[in-house]
Amino acid sequence: MKIIAYLDAGHTVLGVVTSPTHFVAVADVAPDLPSDLIEILELDDGLARLRESTQGRQGDRLLADVTLKPFLSRPNAMWALALNFKSHIAETGLQTNPNYPHLFLRTAASYVGANEPIFAPSESVARAFDYEGELGVVIGKPGRYIPVERALAYVAGYTCLNEGSVREYQIHNRQFGLGKNFEASGSYGPWLMTPDEFGDPARRSVLTRVNGVVRQQAPLDDMLIDVARTISYLSCGYRLRPGDLIAMGTPGALKPQPDDVEGNDLSRQYGPFPTPGLVHMRPGDSVEIEIDGLGVLRNPVVPDPSRESDTR
Amino acid sequence: MKIIAYLDAGHTVLGVVTSPTHFVAVADVAPDLPSDLIEILELDDGLARLRESTQGRQGDRLLADVTLKPFLSRPNAMWALALNFKSHIAETGLQTNPNYPHLFLRTAASYVGANEPIFAPSESVARAFDYEGELGVVIGKPGRYIPVERALAYVAGYTCLNEGSVREYQIHNRQFGLGKNFEASGSYGPWLMTPDEFGDPARRSVLTRVNGVVRQQAPLDDMLIDVARTISYLSCGYRLRPGDLIAMGTPGALKPQPDDVEGNDLSRQYGPFPTPGLVHMRPGDSVEIEIDGLGVLRNPVVPDPSRESDTR
Incomplete structure (x- = not known):
């Protein structure tokens, strides 16, 4: 799994990369998870839930369209x-x-x-x-x-x-x-x-x-x-x-x-x-x-x- | 002004010391200010507003009663x-x-x-x-x-x-x-x-x-x-x-x-x-x-x- 942070309307949010060109927004596929990676890692099952929510998904957003952040x-x-x-x-x-x-x-x-x-x-x-x-x-x-x-x-x-x-x-x-x-x-x-x-x-x-x-x-x-x-x-x-x-x-x-x-x-x-x-x-x-x-x-x-x- | 952080019902909040024994809770005297010192400092007038809200106040809480925090x-x-x-x-x-x-x-x-x-x-x-x-x-x-x-x-x-x-x-x-x-x-x-x-x-x-x-x-x-x-x-x-x-x-x-x-x-x-x-x-x-x-x-x-x- 490849996790990115990117700017969305002025806020830094998370995505999961699904192909060389596309990704899914975590807020779309796992709206119950925090929008901050450290907060996800602080959950016992945070990464597992993220993986489950994104597995087999087709990315609907273009990597080339967003500004990556730390x-x-x-x-x-x-x-x-x-x-x-x-x-x-x-x-x-x-x-x-x-x-x-x-x-x-x-x-x-x-x-x-x-x-x-x-x-x-x-x-x-x-x-x-x-x-x-x-x-x-x-x-x-x-x-x-x-x-x-x-x-x-x-x-x-x-x-x-x-x-x-x-x-x-x-x-x-x-x-x-x-x-x-x-x-x-x-x-x-x-x-x-x-x-x-x-x-x-x-x-x-x-x-x-x-x-x-x-x-x-x-x-x-x-x-x-x-x-x-x-x-x-x-x-x-x-x-x-x-x-x-x-x-x-x-x-x-x-x-x-x-x-x-x-x-x-x-x-x-x-x-x-x-x-x-x-x-x-x-x-x-x-x-x-x-x-x-x-x-x-x-x-x-x-x-x-x-x-x-x-x-x- | 002497600013403390202390535990209140499991949360770290701020106070201002008013005497060797007493303090006021920032949430009591300046409820519009953030409960985090860095967030107060990030406001242009944060410290000034804190000083104004606490000036001349009598402390109603005992320093000896609280657990100080960083x-x-x-x-x-x-x-x-x-x-x-x-x-x-x-x-x-x-x-x-x-x-x-x-x-x-x-x-x-x-x-x-x-x-x-x-x-x-x-x-x-x-x-x-x-x-x-x-x-x-x-x-x-x-x-x-x-x-x-x-x-x-x-x-x-x-x-x-x-x-x-x-x-x-x-x-x-x-x-x-x-x-x-x-x-x-x-x-x-x-x-x-x-x-x-x-x-x-x-x-x-x-x-x-x-x-x-x-x-x-x-x-x-x-x-x-x-x-x-x-x-x-x-x-x-x-x-x-x-x-x-x-x-x-x-x-x-x-x-x-x-x-x-x-x-x-x-x-x-x-x-x-x-x-x-x-x-x-x-x-x-x-x-x-x-x-x-x-x-x-x-x-x-x-x-x-x-x-x-x-x-x-």
């Missing part, structure tokens, strides 16, 4: 893993503890949905604004002290995720802080795919394209700490909650293409980790994160439109 | 500063950048309200569970690119805060991650005090007592990066939102008392930073954070009651 409204926690792919550890020259997931937090305001614009900071603020193609994991039920072997039963589904990062701010101090939390600097989507449809994440791969050129590509079994171990670790101290998001970390950059001036030219790179094959995200770019068997998350990059006069 | 429901961000007091930087031996606030995030689930129990991890999970007495700052209106000299106008109020930390987990990796986000490991309260009543934070001091013994005490002007600079920095990349919380960092430990076996005995300390005068929080302790002119936040410490069977 499907998680104010989750308690949006975790992310640093340095979880060997290729990314190598290119940064940084160290991580091989026994524990390297965790930090982002806020809901740092993420937009599929097709929504990602904000590039103005050049006077920062220039090393980088994509990070990742697998996103959404928790489906509450849990503490979860053994590794039962951890995947707590997953509601998976999504593509761009953990967009502002490198100059990320290295102001040891803690990433604001550098991983710029307004609308990342994205996830286009939908939540349930595990029965996605299968074992370790058999999939993640890929990042900037303006059509592949910049990252790696099998998801290259993770240092996998999804199950991350969930089990978190549950030692924290009660996982329906709707919590975990961004599983990003792989390294691919080698530059022979005719790829940008990726070969380190003088066009800013920030602490100049890397052959890496290009920064800039206004006008189109960035895609693709996970095979799941889908493609596409976002245009625009200049951050915020002004001081946005205050009241 | 007054921020699901804010977008709960920021915290690491290494922001010179005395704490010295005792840890760690470094921080003197030009930028050293920021990380906590989740709402990591905080309880005044008088509610704080959960100590079981000894098999961790033993270095430490108090951090701090000033908490709550944002009152949205803002980007806020100049330092106008930053304090974005503050809705101040509170006492215990930024409880699990040291063994905090040092698993560079990012604090789970170590700063154990379930119910910290607290804030007892109320939000508005700036007109609190005055300049730099003229106040913070103090931590464990079982009646003073363990931390420092003037708030000993901060490396003050409230205004922290707000201004965040607003470079992030749109501050009503209800966002900023924990301003903790001072170092006081010297042990002459008759204080515990604080002199480093063999009773666990974790990475054994410090004369520091005691860990343990079940049965009573921990108080006091900020002069603001109030006292008191919490009992209990064993974390969570079980694997809390899952569904």
